[in-house]
Amino acid sequence: MTATIVIRGGGDLASGVALRLHRVGLRVIIVELPQPLAVRRTVSFAEAAYEGRVTVEDVTARLASADQYQAAMEAGEIPVVIDPDANILKNPLLINPHSAIVVDGRMLKRTPDPLPIKPLMHIGLGPGFIAGEDCDAVIETQRGHTMGRVTWEGSTRADSSQPEGDPRRVLRAPKNGVLKSDAKIGDHFEWDQPIATIDDEVIAAPFAGVLRGLLRPGLSAAKGLKVGDLDARDDPQLCDLVSDKSLAIGGAVLEALLVRSEVKEILWV
Secondary structure, three states: OOOEEEEEOOOHHHHHHHHHHHHOOOEEEEEEOOOOOOOOHHHOHHHHHHHOEEEEOOEEEEEOOHHHHHHHHHOOOEEEEEOOOOHHHHOOOOOOHHHEEEEEOOOOOOOOOOOOOOOOEEEEEOOOOOEOOOEOEEEOOOOOOOOOOEEOOEOOOOOOOOOOOOHHHEEEOOOOEEEEOOOOOOOEEOOOOEEEEEOOEEEEOOOOEEEEEEOOOOOEEOOOOEEEEEEOOOOHHHHHOOOHHHHHHHHHHHHHHHHOHHHHOOOOO
16 A cells, blocks of 8 residues: 655745655656646746646656556656646546655645545645644745744744745736746846736746746736746756755655555555
């Protein structure tokens, strides 16, 4: 009875977790929205929802239906299933609840809705979760001395509502509308150079740097939604690397799994 780890969300943070767990030989499935809103798309397995197959660093994810995920795993790939409510957990023919582990990496920053089943273990990433109440463990995602620490009772630090680092780096939708852009992740922009538009309202570079992330053009964005990320380090190679933060969180998830003996003994059966 080998454990199956269901990761909710395939954005850059959750993808770093999936990458690290997959690399050590664990069975990982990502469940996503029909139209994911990942910004750091070059390092997000969520892009498989659009492209069918996507490779992050050296690991490939494949869009699969619930009954195809075994084939993807056997091919050495991470299956991405369109299943925002994680209904796959309710099908005992696909997921054994006694060996199911859920990692919620959606970063909703609010109290999560109850899962359709009680899994063997439930791990929440970031604010909104309370270990001992709505999950078994919660992991700190804010940078600082507590980042990556596993909490078994209580919550992480509250959401600061502020981006880490220079707040100007986060590009937000100035209004409701459809994002349009010809820019590519990794492109260099000078200060005030147009990057994208939302219904003809321009989103311009707040400083010189490399476009580290951009919401998929053609998607609708609500006012204030993060639609881009500009990096003042100006190194396009960093756009294709999972962040140090994502890998640190992935290591914390692995720690949480190994602490529980009933989980540890079925991770690599």
